[in-house]
Each structure stands twice: as structure tokens, then as C-alpha cells.
């Protein structure tokens with residue numbers, strides 16, 4: 291037997307503990323979602339799917355889910371188009387101005403969400419966008435933009451700067467060069483950015499709480515309100531469904547890559 | 549001379565304080581293989597980029613036959629371009645890369661197919677048509693880039709150090725192929741390199757650049773045998789330099805006095821014909837012999853064996869170190885450190901240049 295170093299034991303134990311710390315709170319929603327009680331807690335007598343049934347029967351929950359999905363899709367599309375254009379533009383310029391522009395664009399990641407939401411609130415009041423889907427889409431697009439442009443920057447980082455020159459000398463206009471050569475090279479980054487942007491929007495709550503009242507309710511807001519108003523275990527069912535969905539998507543992604 | 553295909557006049561390009569191009573003028577004849585040669589940073593890429601239309605000149609103009617193209621965008625110029633880093637489109641197959649210029653010109657599909665096959669065969673890459681660029685070696689990628697740049701029958705082919713990223717053996721093979729391709733197609737080639745051997749072996753004409761200025765241009769032999777300044781004499785092949793005073797003339801031959809030696813030298817174009825001067829002497833024109841057989845006594849300092857040639861540094865009491873390059877198959881003497889020898893050269897071996 292090889293002697294096992296104490297360091298190794300220390301770090302391995304540490305790693306497992308951190309993993310448990312991260313995963314257990316996620317897993318605890320699973321038994322809660324299967325409870326037979328009408329309040330949040332562990333199952334008393336038997337497991338029950340009643341709260342899943344409740345989710346699928348509730349117009350409020352389904353509407354909120356649908357709202358999150360379509361807003362997320364529009365946000366992801368807008369953010370991908372805008373973020374990709376921005377990244378490609380900067381890649382072409384690649385001077386000091388574009389380096390500064392890149393930093394400005396990623397500031398939304400650095401600013402605390404509450405501060406940002408307050409900003410949205412003040413502006414959206416002036417623009418009459420409070421409690422409209424347009425307002426939410428606009429705010430989410432701004433929040434998602436940096437993720438798209440960062441992943442497109444990464445995809446373009448290794449592209450040879452002579453490639454657009456080659457395309458031009460071969461007879462392609464600037465537009466043809468971008469569409470035929472640069473965009474295909476940026477495509478993996480655009481795809482990642484699209485997924486990220488969708489998740490950012492789907493997940494976002496602080497901004498939504500600030501800029502919506504009654505008319506627009508997204509899934510995170512519905513969950514939040516569910517916890518505030520009553521302690522309905524349907525929340526745990528929704529959470530479990532989201533965890534399962536995430537696992538499936540991640541697994542598909544991992545399988546496709548290998 | 550017939551009208552040149554390309555004519556660059558008084559081209560100036562500045563980057564801050566750097567003059568990347570400093571009043572460069574050059575006419576390029578149709579079908580010529582012209583090489584722009586110079587050390588790194590001498591402005592070769594800048595000149596080629598200006599011809600291709602990637603950068604705009606601060607001053608000067610570029611004409612294609614009789615048309616001014618100084619401000620024309622690159623896609624309207626019809627010049628093929630090959631880069632050191634290949635610049636193949638990574639998301640397209642070899643076939644699609646070569647077809648690209650024909651597709652943007654909206655040629656019929658059948659014609660594109662035939663032309664792509666023809667061009668890939670031209671560079672012996674027919675069997676790789678369906679590969680991605682990342683699946684090819686550097687040499688193969690450069691062949692594809694060449695096929696792509698030739699597929700649309702460009703007026704001029706611009707090549708920016710196309711072989712510099714390849715290893716020595718492959719580079720030599722591709723040099724022959726490029727030359728053969730040029731002779732076969734008759735397209736004008738403008739070839740950029742910092743490698744003097746490459747320039748000498750392939751070009752019809754060489755333009756030597758330094759600090760954005762043309763130093764000299766001419767046929768490889770002319771430049772090699774009649775350099776106009778010490779930069780050219782030392783950049784294109786090596787040269788020994790001897791500071792001399794001109795004491796008399798006899799036709800094209802000038803009599804020179806150096807410390808401890810006197811010998812004749814040829815005058816260069818616009819070079820000095822009296823007073824202080826600098827004689828340039830090619831290492832291979834120097835002869836090495838046993839003591840007393842040649843006119844200058846010297847001593848071997850260092851020997852470097854290179855296979856077919858042997859580089860020897862000899863020291864003369866007053867002239868200092870001189871580099872001699874002698875064929876290794878000539879075995880009258882075997883140079884070794886500290887061996888006393890004598891050195892000499894023919895009457896026409898020295899070229900007289902302006903003093904530094």
C-alpha cells in the first residue's frame with residue numbers, strides 16, 4: 291500500500307464536504323415536494339404527487355411558467371443578436387476604444403442587482419414601461435448582454451486577424467465577410483451566449499420585483515409570492531421539476547461534447 | 549518598357565513617428581516575379597497591404613494599368629493574397645475555401661466545381677477536398693490557400709512570407725513549386741520575404757527595403773554583384789568591409805589603399821571614385837592558400853564546417869578579421885585554428901561603396 295499523505299486526506303474530505311454543502315439543500319426539495327401534508331415539510335404518512343398535480347392544474351403557475359419561457363426566449367434572441375454584433379464590431383476594431391467598450395459592457399455583472407433594479411425602476415417609470423412585458427424584456431436583455439458578448443469574444447479570440455483580409459481580397463464585401471466567415475466562427479459562442487441569456491432571464495427576480503406589479507408575473511416571482519402568501523409545497527414541486535430539467539439539459543450537453 | 553501592370557508612386561504611410569513607408573515608388577511589369585526583401589519592420593507588409601487595399605496611404609498613389617486604385621476597396625481589386633498564417637476559413641472545407649471567391653462572384657455551380665478541382669490539382673491537393681483546414685499540415689494548408697487565391701484568375705498574386713512558418717526542407721520544395729507555378733500561369737507575383745536565399749532563388753527582380761525606403765532594386769545577380777550600399781551588400785549574402793582610400797583610377801577599376809594593403813576595386817553606381825570609401829568583398833571570392841602563395845599573409849582564427857562549404861575567419865595584422873567561405877572539396881590546405889595562411893582575391897572581386 292502507498293502511504294496516504296495527510297494533506298491528501300484533508301483535501302479529499304474538504305472537497306466532499308463542500309460538495310455535500312452545495313448539493314444537499316438542492317436535494318432536500320425532493321422529499322418536500324412529495325409530502326402528503328398541505329404545508330412545507332417532510333412526508334408524514336406516505337409519498338404523494340398531489341403538489342405536482344396542483345402545479346399542472348393551476349392556471350397561475352402555468353401562466354407564470356409560460357411567461358418566463360417566452361420572455362426568456364425573446365431576451366435570449368435579442369441579447370444574442372446585440373451581443374454578437376457588439377463582439378464582432380470590437381473584434382474588427384481591436385483598439386483601445388473597443389477595449390474600453392468591452393469593460394463598460396460587462397459592468398452590469400459587477401453592479402449589485404438591487405442598485406441596478408433601482409435604476410431600472412426610475413427609468414422605466416419615466417418611459418412608462420412599469421408592469422409591462424416589454425419593460426421586463428428590455429431589462430433582462432441588458433442584464434444578459436455581457437454574457438453573450440463575453441462568450442462570443444472567447445469564440446473569436448483565436449480567429450486569425452488576416453481571415454477577414456483574406457475574404458476581402460477574394461472578393462467579399464464587408465457584409466459578406468461578416469456573414470460567411472466571422473459569424474460561423476462565432477457560432478459556438480453565440481449558442482453558449484443564447485443559453486446563458488435565457489437562464490439569466492429565467493432566473494432573474496430582483497429586477498422583476500422592482501418593475502412589475504400585477505400584470506406581469508414570471509416563474510421566480512410566482513415562487514417568491516408563493517412563499518410570502520402561503521407555505522404551499524407546490525413551490526418544492528416546481529423546484530424539483532427545474533432541477534430535473536437542468537440535469538437533463540446538462541447531461542445532453544455533456545454527452546454531445548464527449 | 550511596356551506599361552506596368554502595377555505602379556506605386558511616392559507611397560507614404562506613417563504610424564505615429566514611424567515611417568512604415570517613406571516615399572516608395574515602384575513599377576511592376578506584367579507577369580513578373582517581384583520580391584520585396586528586407587529585415588523585419590522594414591515596411592514590406594505595409595507596402596503589400598497598401599497594394600491589396602487593406603490600408604490607405606497617407607500620401608502617394610497606386611495604379612493598376614491606367615486606373616487609379618488608391619482608394620478602391622480590396623474586393624474590387626482582383627488581387628489574390630496568401631498569408632504567412634494561411635488564413636483559411638476554419639469553418640469551411642478545403643473545397644468551400646477554394647470555391648469562396650467564385651461563390652461571391654456568383655459563378656454557376658458547375659463551373660465552380662470544375663474550377664475548384666482544377667485548382668486543387670494544380671497544388672496537388674485534389675484528394676483532400678473534403679477535409680477541414682484543421683486536419684491538414686501547415687504545408688498542405690498553404691497549398692490550399694494558394695489554390696484559393698488563384699481560383700478566380702487574379703490580376704496579381706500577393707504573397708506575404710508564405711513559407712516562413714514551414715520547416716526548411718518543405719520550404720525548399722515549395723519554393724520550386726511556386727516558381728514553376730509562376731512560370732506556368734504567367735500571373736504577376738509580388739512576394740514578400742525576409743529570407744535572402746528565398747529571394748535570390750525565385751525572383752525575376754528584387755526590391756530591397758529598409759526603414760520604409762527602397763535601397764536598391766534589380767535582378768538577383770545585379771544586386772548580389774553590384775550592391776549600391778553596405779546594407780544591401782551585407783543583407784543579400786554576407787560581405788567583408790574594408791575601409792580604404794582611393795588613390796587612382798583606371799577605367800572602371802579604382803586603386804585602393806588600406807592599412808597594409810593595396811588592391812583594385814570596381815566602382816559602384818553613384819559610389820565614390822576618390823577619397824574615403826568602403827570596399828565590400830564577398831567571402832566566397834576570397835582564396836585561401838599556403839603562406840606566400842597569395843598576396844596577404846594571415847592566420848586562421850576559427851573554422852566552421854557546413855557540409856559543402858567551410859566558413860573560415862582569418863585575421864590579418866592591419867585589416868582585422870575577414871570571413872572566407874571556401875568549398876570543402878578543395879583540399880590544397882585544411883584550415884585549422886592558428887594555421888598561418890595567405891589570402892587573395894581577383895581584381896574584380898571588390899565593390900567600392902560610400903564610407904559609413
Ligand SMILES: Nc1ncnc2c1ncn2[C@@H]1O[C@H](COP(=O)(O)OP(=O)(O)O)[C@@H](O)[C@H]1O
Pocket residue numbers: 563566567568586587588589590591592593594595
Ligand atoms: N498597425 C500598425 N500600427 C503601428 N505601427 C505599425 C502598424 N503596422 C506596422 N507598423 C510599423 O511599421 C513598420 C513596418 O511594419 P511592417 O510593414 O509590418 O514590416 P515588415 O512586414 O517588413 O516586417 C514597423 O516599424 C511596424 O512597427
Ligand SMILES: [Mg+2]
Pocket residue numbers: 592593594
Ligand atoms: Mg511582415
